[in-house]
Amino acid sequence: MMTLGVKTMANKRIDETTGVETMGHEWDGIEELNNPLPRWWLIILWLTVIFSVGYVVVYPAIPLLHTATPGVAGWSSRGQLTKEMQAAEAGRAAVLAKLAATPLNEVAADKDLLAKAVAGGHAAFLQNCVQCHGSGAAGSVGYPNLNDDDWLWGGNLDQIHQTLLHGVRQPGDAETRTSLMPSFGKDGILTAAQINEVASYVLTLSGSAKPDAASQAGQAIFAANCVVCHGADGKGNRQVGAPNLTDKIWLYGGSKQQIVNSVTNAHAGVMPAWTGRLDPVTIKMLALYVHSLGGGEDFKEAPAAPPAVDNGNAQPQAQ
Numbered sequence: 001m002m003t004l005g006v007k008t009m010a011n012k013r014i015d016e017t018t019g020v021e022t023m024g025h026e027w028d029g030i031e032e033l034n035n036p037l038p039r040w041w042l043i044i045l046w047l048t049v050i051f052s053v054g055y056v057v058v059y060p061a062i063p064l065l066h067t068a069t070p071g072v073a074g075w076s077s078r079g080q081l082t083k084e085m086q087a088a089e090a091g092r093a094a095v096l097a098k099l100a101a102t103p104l105n106e107v108a109a110d111k112d113l114l115a116k117a118v119a120g121g122h123a124a125f126l127q128n129c130v131q132c133h134g135s136g137a138a139g140s141v142g143y144p145n146l147n148d149d150d151w152l153w154g155g156n157l158d159q160i161h162q163t164l165l166h167g168v169r170q171p172g173d174a175e176t177r178t179s180l181m182p183s184f185g186k187d188g189i190l191t192a193a194q195i196n197e198v199a200s201y202v203l204t205l206s207g208s209a210k211p212d213a214a215s216q217a218g219q220a221i222f223a224a225n226c227v228v229c230h231g232a233d234g235k236g237n238r239q240v241g242a243p244n245l246t247d248k249i250w251l252y253g254g255s256k257q258q259i260v261n262s263v264t265n266a267h268a269g270v271m272p273a274w275t276g277r278l279d280p281v282t283i284k285m286l287a288l289y290v291h292s293l294g295g296g297e298d299f300k301e302a303p304a305a306p307p308a309v310d311n312g313n314a315q316p317q318a319q
Contacts, residue, residue, distance in 0.1 A: 095120075100281050104157050107288060114288065121289025124282050128274075137293055141253060142269055147294045150249040152241045153177050155297040159238075161287040167273030168241075176273060179241030184225065185264030192264075194221050199259040205234040206248045209256075 012024040015033060023032040055061060059071040070076075095116050099107065107114050126135065132143045139145040149155070153163050163177055170176040184190040190198070201218030203209035223232070229242035236244040248254060251269075252262050274283050290296070 096281050099284060104161055104284055104287065107284075117285045117288045118292050120282070121285035121287070121292075124278065124286050125289055128278065129286070132271075137290070142251065142267070144251060146290050148249065149295045149297075150244065150247060151295065151297075152179075152236075152238065152243055152251075154238045155291070155295055157287055157291050157296070157298070160290050160296070161284065163271070164283050164287055164290075165273065165275050168271040169268060170270070170273040173273045173275075177241055177271075179229075180268075181229070181242075181266040182225075183264065183266040186266075190221065190225070190263070194218075195260055195263045198222050198226070199256050199263060202234070202245055202259055203254075203256060205246045206254075208248060208254065 012022055012034075014021055015031070018033060020033045020035055023034050025032065056069070057071065058073045058075075060068040060076055061071065062069040095113070098113060099117055102110070102113065107117055125133075125137070129137075133139050133146055134143070137146040144152070151159070153159055153168075162175075166173050166175040166177065168177040182189055185192065185195050197214045197218035198221045199218065200209065200212065200214040201216075201222050204211050204215045209215065222230075222234075229240055230236055230245055231242075234245040236242045243249075243251065250258070252258060252267055274286070278286070
């Protein structure tokens, strides 16, 4: 087995092949040439050294216990960000002031202001509303789809704004949206057989099922218990938040079993009142954004809303 080692030469010599002086040592018969570093490389090295010294003096660089050396220029990335944020806020403040001074139903007359309001409303929606309505506002079971034309409490700007301001079943708010559907089964108002019959009749209102003996019996039960809110034709009443039962759009599902569950136990979904949680201008922008999604009523020349993101629950839901 060969043993490798280093042999130190007593004197350096000039390599015959390259004409370059050796370093004076040998490794297993291999010698190292003493080639000088290229001049361009040395120039760059010293320039970077000089630059580094200058950077340390001018900018914050040397870490201390809780901060860093400030540098003679007094610059910092945080300070730069603060200035940029202040400039952005100054520009935003003018838009917000104009929005605050413009009545809700007159914003659409100013296309530039309307576009900025819708964009601001979209940002506020992503921060405050996607938890229930989804990033694309398509909702899910129990949470309304805001893209369709079906509204429980009305879909014009004033009605949407009112819902945002006072919420749905918000405790302590005298103007909150409130509808009370009895739990016909849980409270013993109707028997299980009667609920099954009325569910059969409700399905015929939207053409989801054909009339039969059960639905005929359910029609009389519906007339005695449900028309006061849903109307004789089943088209609902926005004054009391009663949904339209003829359009195949269901907030809690439109299968027979789901309808039976709704009649048996009723539902009392809630939405927070945003008064006091968000400033008035942000609520106004939210109303304009929701109104622009496609289902808003009495709205002309609405700007295109930001692209909706499919959250996998894009089923039409009553609002």
